[in-house]
Amino acid sequence: MTLQPEDFWSYYEWLMRPDAFLESAFLQGIVLFVLAIVLGLLIGYIVSAARYGPSEGFYAVARAVRDLIRFDLPGTSASRIIALARLAFKEAIRRRVLFVVGLFLVVLLLAGWYLNPESDDPARLYISFVLTATNYLILALALFISAFSLPADIKSKTIYTIVTKPVRATEIVLGRMLGFVAVGTLMLIPMGFASYIFVRRGLDHSHEQVTDVRDVGDGRLEGETDYVRNHKHTFSIDPDANGLGLTDIVRGHRHVVTKTDGGDFVIGPPRGALRARVPSYGEVQFFDRSGDAKEEGVDIGNERLNEGGYGSSGIARVIGLSQGSRKITHGYIEGGTLGAAEFLFEDVFPAKYPDGIPIDLTLRAYRSFKGDIESGIRGSITMKHPSNNVESNPIPFSVNEYKVDERILPLQIEGTDNNETRMLNVFEDLVDEDNRIKVVIRCLDRSQYLGVTKSSVYFRPAEVPFWWNLTKAYLSIWLQMTMVIAFGVMFSTFLSGPVAMVATFVCVLLGFSAEQVYDTRHYIDSGVERGGGPIESMVRLLKQDAMTTQLDVESAAASVIKTIDAGIIYSLDAIATALPNLPKMVGTAEYAASGFDIFGALLLRHATATLGYVILAFMISYFFLKSREIAA
Numbered sequence: 286m287t288l289q290p291e292d293f294w295s296y297y298e299w300l301m302r303p304d305a306f307l308e309s310a311f312l313q314g315i316v317l318f319v320l321a322i323v324l325g326l327l328i329g330y331i332v333s334a335a336r337y338g339p340s341e342g343f344y345a346v347a348r349a350v351r352d353l354i355r356f357d358l359p360g361t362s363a364s365r366i367i368a369l370a371r372l373a374f375k376e377a378i379r380r381r382v383l384f385v386v387g388l389f390l391v392v393l394l395l396a397g398w399y400l401n402p403e404s405d406d407p408a409r410l411y412i413s414f415v416l417t418a419t420n421y422l423i424l425a426l427a428l429f430i431s432a433f434s435l436p437a438d439i440k441s442k443t444i445y446t447i448v449t450k451p452v453r454a455t456e457i458v459l460g461r462m463l464g465f466v467a468v469g470t471l472m473l474i475p476m477g478f479a480s481y482i483f484v485r486r487g488l489d490h491s492h493e494q495v496t497d498v499r500d501v502g503d504g505r506l507e508g509e510t511d512y513v514r515n516h517k518h519t520f521s522i523d524p525d526a527n528g529l530g531l532t533d534i535v536r537g538h539r540h541v542v543t544k545t546d547g548g549d550f551v552i553g554p555p556r557g558a559l560r561a562r563v564p565s566y567g568e569v570q571f572f573d574r575s576g577d578a579k580e581e582g583v584d585i586g587n588e589r590l591n592e593g594g595y596g597s598s599g600i601a602r603v604i605g606l607s608q609g610s611r612k613i614t615h616g617y618i619e620g621g622t623l624g625a626a627e628f629l630f631e632d633v634f635p636a637k638y639p640d641g642i643p644i645d646l647t648l649r650a651y652r653s654f655k656g657d658i659e660s661g662i663r664g665s666i667t668m669k670h671p672s673n674n675v676e677s678n679p680i681p682f683s684v685n686e687y688k689v690d691e692r693i694l695p696l697q698i699e700g701t702d703n704n705e706t707r708m709l710n711v712f713e714d715l716v717d718e719d720n721r722i723k724v725v726i727r728c729l730d731r732s733q734y735l736g737v738t739k740s741s742v743y744f745r746p747a748e749v750p751f752w753w754n755l756t757k758a759y760l761s762i763w764l765q766m767t768m769v770i771a772f773g774v775m776f777s778t779f780l781s782g783p784v785a786m787v788a789t790f791v792c793v794l795l796g797f798s799a800e801q802v803y804d805t806r807h808y809i810d811s812g813v814e815r816g817g818g819p820i821e822s823m824v825r826l827l828k829q830d831a832m833t834t835q836l837d838v839e840s841a842a843a844s845v846i847k848t849i850d851a852g853i854i855y856s857l858d859a860i861a862t863a864l865p866n867l868p869k870m871v872g873t874a875e876y877a878a879s880g881f882d883i884f885g886a887l888l889l890r891h892a893t894a895t896l897g898y899v900i901l902a903f904m905i906s907y908f909f910l911k912s913r914e915i916a917a
Contacts, residue, residue, distance in 0.1 A: 369460025431773025561754035576623035582616020621731025649736025818850025
């Protein structure tokens, strides 16, 4: 999992951006909110002017704003909101929406037949499945109940029993939103419990026998487990370990092997498959083949562009989830040279790492020639003092591109101190007075390259329980559901049920497509031939032209096509950037599936963005509901 630069921001940095306040979520969110209100008032005036005339239309809009500020907001009653929320809750239950929970359980039962527990990473497969299935079902439910409720009440005239009472439009909107959110919450809880049990049971297995047990010397035993679910483990037991040993890590898990007094071997349940690592990242500095410091690593071509991508820019990019910063790119270091990636880690002290420093590697490999593909590209890890000429001897490793390579840096290691070789103590000789240490990654194979990002190398000081991380993933789904309900209620105040559902679905679809829209706009801005916009793509399909060649039409026609495409793409870009960037919120599932802790600052940013969109949807819903002639 490759993190983006904004993923490393704290909540305060994201909200206020002290280094670039004009790009802060707070300021740009306010600007977008003001623009939305101005645009809404302008549309409201146009509609009112068409209905009542220019002057009376102005007074109608002014009265609506006055009523909101002077009467409706101050007079909003919590008890009436709760009563209306209970009514919306009961109404949704009567529509038998709880069948979605039963459908989810059936999906889990059937999924056990089709999900392959023999895959290379079964934990990722199972977690991704339950979170994706939950996300789609809950968002579909939120879309349905929020879009059809109010239009159905208006059509059946049951809304008259509410508006004839002393109930304000603010209370009707908030009551509907809270009631539907309560229904979704009621369904998410059992779905979360079922998901946890399903993942646990799906990954549970046991090895019953050991084979090929042998004494390799000094009383140390080595052996293998039996073959279960298309894999087996090797293990070793040291003579001073009281009969306890660990297997190697296969498919993301390992087992504890115990030798009993009778000489039998007992293999425990799988361990380490369901994890939530808490990474500690450092700042990375690249060095070129001559050993000179560079801001970025080696550019190996299109691989870098595809990995990086670009986001949106401007006002709306930050109100959602910091969509607009350019994504982080891989920096490649050249093998067999002085090229390196140097990481500076902070807060390194004995109480945090008492038994060694756990370090995880998720490096990329780029081969300029095939070489020995079985053994992999070789690299090395060197610990270094931040300021003194003291460093450890290199620790060699082979790159495993598709797994997290977990290692432990020893606290005692041989190294050099001002060109004098001796044993070094990490905390005494390599960590400075500010509790900092440098870790240098090099590629040892000449003309081969290692891809490194800030998130490719990290210390792992702690882990949180998996159930808590899964709970936070479900909280992210809850936030998405809340946002969809707010949009559904908003559209239902002025559209019929089917049209409101389609409008909400389009907003969700554009939110999910935001990254693709940003990438297409970037290619148009940069002049890179990537197939063009929708019109140009259609022409290329009909003419069977490649996407990277010049458009084979007359220059005048090509200019017209590109102009129309640019207008379409920029319009979609403006709409997509004004909508929530749902891929960022859905991306929290990637944290859980990849075994990383979903840190609190990320959830807090998502919650803030959700609150902003809910408030905006509430304001729009209020004015549209006030404009409808449904009062007796």
